[in-house]
Amino acid sequence: MTAIPTEPRFLGGLAPREDNYLTHQAGIGSWVFTLDHKRIGVMYLVAILVAFLLGGIFALLIRVQLLRPEGLLFHGSDLSVYKTYNQLFTLHGAVMIFLVLIPGVPGALGNFVLPLMLGAKDVAFPRLNLWSFYLYVLGALLALASILIGAVDTGWTFYTPYAAQTNTAVIPLVFGAFILGFSSIFTGMNFIVTIHKMRPAGMTWFRMPLLLWSLYATAIIQIMATPVLGITLLLLILERLFQLGIFDPYFGGDPLLFQHFFWFYSHPAVYIMILPAMGVMSEVIATFSRREIFGYRFVALSSIAIAVIGFFVWGHHMFPNGQSGPLNTIFSGLTMLVALPSAVKVWNWLATMYKGSISLQTPMCYSLAFFFLFAIGGLTGLFLASLSTNFHLHDTYFVVAHFHYVMIGGTMFMFIAGLHYWWPKMTGRMFNDALGRLACLLLFVGFNVTFFPQFLMGTHGMPRRYAVYKPEFQPYHVLSTIGGFLQFAALVLIAGYLVHSLYRGRRAAANPWGGSTLEWTCSSPPPHDNFPTPPVVRAPYDHKHLLWNETLGGYEWQPVENETR
């Protein structure tokens, strides 16, 4: 055979080790043109983390501005000075939503894990997968270009007529989002076909791991909702280029129609963000409680229910915006219903922990944080779904706090949980678990200090998207900014020990956590073609035969014959 492969230099070691997907081929070309879903997943991960850093910097600048009622960074009587602030919150939203949250779990974690969990060699369309990634990069570059040309100041929601009139670089940013939509659609197509057609023998629908149910439901939303965003953004571009007049009241158009089109996508989009996170939650809770997920079928079908009902509630973003009363009522009622499948999941996860054997390693700490934060996020949604209270809270900081609780407290916390959970699999290294738990605590505290005061601000009437504000709100804003920097510190700590683990981390066993799904049966990192021999498919979440092996430093499947009970 060829020479013993050595570890790539960027992973810090020259020690010989087994051939794996990272060492299989060397050189930048082997990454740029790779068709390996694992490498594509890693590239997505790096890109998404860079975008997260950028969006986070915008957020910190916003919080610094809001330390003073008259504005710390931007102040004065010349109104154009606030344009920069408006650009900051627009870009913070656009980057975080389109470049981090929507591609996040499916792109960075799903791409890596899904075929492994299925015992497959790759996704159904590897070349389409690579296209997905490059479309992501193209969309991201267009968004960056728009920042350099004349950063958009419309809010990430691009409401007309302002978005049709403002003389900032709306078209590059909106076109970038259009391209990113295709990236999302192609990922969705890939996942649906892979799950339909490439399940191994013995893995029926109801024997699939729950992450796959979540990714499947997410993929359905991706292909059904994203095209509507596509046409909306296209029409906005035409509106700006040719004054098409569809949304401009001056030419007989209807600005409210834009809002309907926009939210028809953007509400299901939030389920694209949360469903994969809930899938990760199922995996982590099962593994770290050493239990089957309680009520498997209910959890699986609740993902589909959320995806379906989620298409019918978009109007709750528009209650005071001029919609008719009957329409408001229908949307309010349906929005109440969409809360139920999420509640069902929470009860089932708690029941999974009942009589489990719970180990509080880092991924599990994030899951506990999820219970706390998603409960708050979800319950505050009820205030916004109710027609009476919405007219008070709409477009105030209450809404800002609500969606950050579900998007960060829900999606990002589980993204980080998943990153830690599959880190040994992806890199072959263990990170420092004590630091992991400390960072989780710091992030959790920082997050609550940032966003809980925002609920109180909102109920007292502080509007959102304000560069300056009335002095009585200052104490809340100061608290919020302090929390923001605490979160930043926590994230720096996480980045620190994870990067350190790449160079100095203990080598990981194939199954360090005791996970029962198929990705834990191959080596850490996996070989290039995942499974040299097709893996044996068992019932999901059967932990009974997974026993700790001290020499290996991981869990091992004990054959059934040794069972004495």
Added chain:
Amino acid sequence: MMDMLPHLFADSGVWLGPPASTSAEQHDVVFYTVLYISAFFFFLVVTLMLVFIVVYRRRKPGEDRGGPTHNTPLEIIWTGIPLVVVLVIFVLGFRGFLDIDTPPSDATVIDVEARQWAFSFTYPNGAVSERLILQIDQPVVLQLHSVDVLHSLYIPAFRMQRNAIPGRTTEMWFQPTKLGTYHVFCTQYCGDGHALMTTEAQVVDAAGYSAQLAQLANIFVDPGTRQPLPYAQVGERLYKSSGCAQCHSADGSVGQGPTWQGLFKRDQKFAVAPAGYTLTAADDDARWEEYLRESIVDPGAKVVQGYQNVMPAYASQFGGSAYKEKKLAAIVEYIKSLDNHGPDGQPKYYRPQESPQTPSAAAPATAEDNSAPPSTQGKTEP
């Protein structure tokens, strides 16, 4: 712990300020109901979680406790109870909504015009104000429209907001129940000045309400002495209330629009103007006044070099009736009065306390005009 939070708002709770309208009081009942329900479920989830991680912690690797894997009756219960709860919340919210969506037939109608970046309220007697003046215990319907982009009128104390949409009229109503002054915010992002698009709602008693409205109906008359006010003084008030002050300073400082200090009869250079048009210090008053009037009602016609063509047109506010044209004249008078004094301390061009320059002589007098109709061309000397 509640006491540690600074007392930011007088008489306010942790969550809400004092309600100041009938629907605000109803809203608060719904709000606190949902809050207590949410708090219950939150504490339930977190407590169960904490209990489980203690009681069922892993004591040695590989241990199994053999818990249940499914229980359909339980699933039905914990789906059914939240279903009932959300339906209750829905009904509460819906009933509150029915109330806020149906204004009483005897409500006073106030027209609200939203523009970048100020609100303007027009009362039934024709008075116009930048503040919302309300009579206690009287229902009011606001009819909102916008002249440029989306805006939204939000009064936290009344727990109410509604978007103002260009090309449409939207409505909201409330009945104030407490005297006081309350914040009014714009809550639909509308551009650079969104955060400054704030004003006040003043709830006063019946006497105060009638007095203020009468005074607003004709701002050219001093409310105390019933004597006519100098046009420049009225102009200064309009300068502040019509949004001019946001972009044009009166003291020379730089803004989005040229400063008004010393503007009258200062050589102008134009970036946009009809071919051959010039305006210099040597031009006569009439040409200057015409230019200033045009700049207010059709600002895009001539744009001064170094500035952007971003000023909204004020044609509807200052044109279309003799009263509105008087207001336009008042603003022009105010501009003329700004730093136009010669070295001897006397006004260089005219004395602003004297009779004003005139708009079109053909404008008919209306009942609103308490002062004499404007005389024809030319300034008068004392």
Added chain:
Amino acid sequence: MTDATNVAGHHDEGWHLAHHFETPAQQFESGKLGIWLFLTTEILLFSGLFCAYAVYRANHPEIFAYAHLYLSKSLGALNTVVLIFSSFTMAAAVRAAQLGQTRWQVRLLALTLVCGFAFLGVKSVEYQAKWKEGLLAGRAYQPAAPPHGAVVPEPPQRAESATGAAGGQPESAGGMKLDKSTIAPAAVGRPGLSEKWLQGKAAHPDGHWVGPEPNNVQLFFGIYFAMTGLHGVHVLAGMAAIAWVLVRARRGEFGPKYFSPVDFTGLYWHLVDLVWIFLFPLLYLIH
């Protein structure tokens, strides 16, 4: 399996089993599911425009009743026939590929491509006519004359410079910032076809429209250009795909064992045809 004779003497050469699939059947079925999912996304893309059409037509049928008279029904019908015929040739090409008949594959694909060019040719004729007659969207709507079949009492008032809205204020010399405080409601009177219109129609049965030009006719053209333009882009993309498949067919890559690229391109082309079959009556055949 009989080997049909063909140009180069071989077929099925384009096929190989991808490394991540277990069986050829799995590969084909995956591809098929994939293209159907993609077609679903295309349907949803167009559905936004159909929705905008429905909303505006429901609120202002007079705009559509008037403005569609500007469109040429015969050219639209011609395009419809061309596209339906091209769908037939495409389906036949797929059949030829399944049978390994290389010569017929190439002919039929080329014929489909020709139909595509014909469609785009007719479209460009229509677009050129619109441009010449000033029938464009938004601000650029400056019609030279009322449409055929409309009896319009007097020509509509229009300011000397381009304004699109009814009661439009004159534009300032800078070409910007109209007085938006006078935004007129979108149509005169209640939306819908008025009594007067119906009376006028009874009096002039040959005139499809009797009455003044409705406000905001430019809305129709906004929708028209958005819908037909997006459809045209898809026709172009379909033609590119067919051309590529044509090149591969000439090389003899397709046969009974492997014809999925032809099959999938055919499915896409049928969808493009289907969208037009909806567009044509909605835009051209309004009664």
